[in-house]
Amino acid sequence: MKIDRLVENIKIYFFGTFSTKLIQFLFIPLYTKYxxxxxxxxxxxxxxxxxxxxxxxxxxxxxxxxxxxxxxxxxxxxxxxxxxxxxxxxxxxxxxxxxxxxxxxxxxxxxxxxxxxxxxxxxxxxxxxxxxxxxxxxxxxxxxxxxxxxxxxxxxxxxxxxxxxxxxxxxxxxxxxxxxxxxxxxxxxxxxxxxxxxxxxxxxxxxxxxxxxxxxxxxxxxxxSGGSIIIVNQIGIEENGIYSISSRFGMIMTLITSVVNMAWQEESFRIHGEKGADNYFNRVFDFLVRSVFSGIAVLIPVTFIFYRWFVYGEYSTGLLLTPIIYLSTAFSTFSSHLGSGFLARKESNVIFYSTLVAGIISVGGAAVLAPILGLMGVVVSSLIGTVCMFLIRALMLKKRMVLELKYINTIGLSLFCICVMFVCSLNSVSVIYQMIILIIVVAVLFFANRDIIFVFQSRINQKLKGNR
Structure with missing residues (x-):
């Protein structure tokens, strides 16, 4: 089955990519201290x-x-x-x-x-x-x-x-x-x-x-990365160091998303033109959206705890940047998935134009907001740029295939992550408070994604029975 081939590729890429992305977390205490x-x-x-x-x-x-x-x-x-x-x-x-x-x-x-x-x-x-x-x-x-x-x-x-x-x-x-x-x-x-x-x-x-x-x-x-140039020129190279640590938390988001995108890119080349390819594309995308936003909601309180324990000195001032970076990474991931639809049709020029618009918005916004909001202006501009890229690609791809995007889910889950970010920031120094928020978030997400969880549980049970 096509889905089995995709899952197998995801498992193999995850094994290798996990170790590399994990470094981004392991080095944070080392870098911030030394x-x-x-x-x-x-x-x-x-x-x-x-x-x-x-x-x-x-x-x-x-x-x-x-x-x-x-x-x-x-x-x-x-x-x-x-x-x-x-x-x-x-x-x-x-x-x-x-x-x-x-x-x-x-x-x-x-x-x-x-x-x-x-x-x-x-x-x-x-x-x-x-x-x-x-x-x-x-x-x-x-x-x-x-x-x-x-x-x-x-x-x-x-x-x-x-x-x-x-x-x-x-x-x-x-x-x-x-x-x-x-x-x-x-x-x-x-x-x-x-x-x-x-x-x-x-x-x-x-x-x-x-x-x-x-x-x-x-x-x-x-x-x-354009934000780094803006930061160095308008705020200072030391602030770029703080920004780089916050960005490493965004990189950990790509632990799973990059693996899925790599596996899916290969799959999109193979299934292009096949019957049911559009439906398959939509099912994978819906799973990706729900998984990524669920991951962000869990990561936000975890990040607050991590910053409290393992990030030292002036680097700790970048804490509030990380949730925005997570959201920006999420929409970049969704855009990459939509981009595979253009690559499968050999329309790489469409990808270029949509990304260029997003890039201009990101850097232009950063140049305007950085002197006013500092590092927060840079990450907010990047988020706005990635959301625009996602919307542009969605509208253009809809003209080329039967694209069914559940915008209500996307908006609702985005707002849920923003609410979690706001609640966590109310008492950022209390680890116990963040743990309570984490437990509540996990419970809510388990209820919201119970259909996906039950499907995975069923597939695991079937494989265990088949191996007996």
């Missing part, structure tokens, strides 16, 4: 620039790999040979250019920044290749290797050697490199390289498909 907000703010700024530059410079060629390998498996060797050569050539060119720029401009940690960007490209390339080849185990093992190396080096270099900012660069680069090596051992993308399989015509097709998506990353960057 890393100065100025240094963390600078590192977050560099990460923002890397996330912007890498997809654009390499035209997100890995997106093309995922689509073309799934559709044209008979050309698998030609696809990988062509993209291998292309990425290798670009890396040499960019390395020489960056070396010249860093020497002329005397960029701090210039070599580390370049290595971080290069390994980030490699991670994306091998990750998407693993998904295209349906080798989910290689994907998961790579993420686990990344986690082990990153965690070990962070604790050793920060707590024992007190390296501060250099430790962040070293652990990031080493973790990504470990991931690439492990995945290459499983996938052998370069080991099976054959120059005779290079196909310039196929490469042009890949770039033609991927290039609009790389431009689209600029818009996503405006939404997710």
């Amino acid at each position: 890393i100065d907000s100025f240094e963390l703010g600078y590192f977050n700024l560099i990460l923002s620039v890397v996330w912007f530059a890498v997809p654009l410079l390499y035209q997100t060629i890995w997106e093309g790999i995922l689509r073309f390998v799934i559709e044209k498996s008979e050309n698998e060797e030609r696809i990988f040979t062509s993209t291998n050569l292309y990425c290798f050539g670009l890396s040499i060119l960019y390395g020489l250019v960056f070396l010249l720029i860093s020497l002329l401009m005397e960029i701090n940690y210039g070599f580390s920044i370049f290595l971080m960007a290069l390994t980030q490209m490699g991670v994306s390339y091998w990750q998407f290749s693993a998904r295209a080849l349906k080798n989910s185990k290689a994907y998961s093992f790579g993420l686990v290797a990344n986690t082990v190396i990153t965690v070990a080096l962070n604790f050793i270099l920060i707590m024992i050697f007190k390296l501060g900012l250099p430790a962040l660069f070293i652990s990031n680069i080493a973790g990504s490199l470990a991931m690439i090596i492990v995945m290459e051992m499983k996938l052998r993308l370069f080991a099976n390289f054959r120059i005779s399989k290079f196909d310039i015509s196929l490469l042009k097709q890949l770039i033609k498909y991927s290039f609009p998506l790389s431009i689209n990353t600029i818009s996503w960057w405006l939404i997710n």
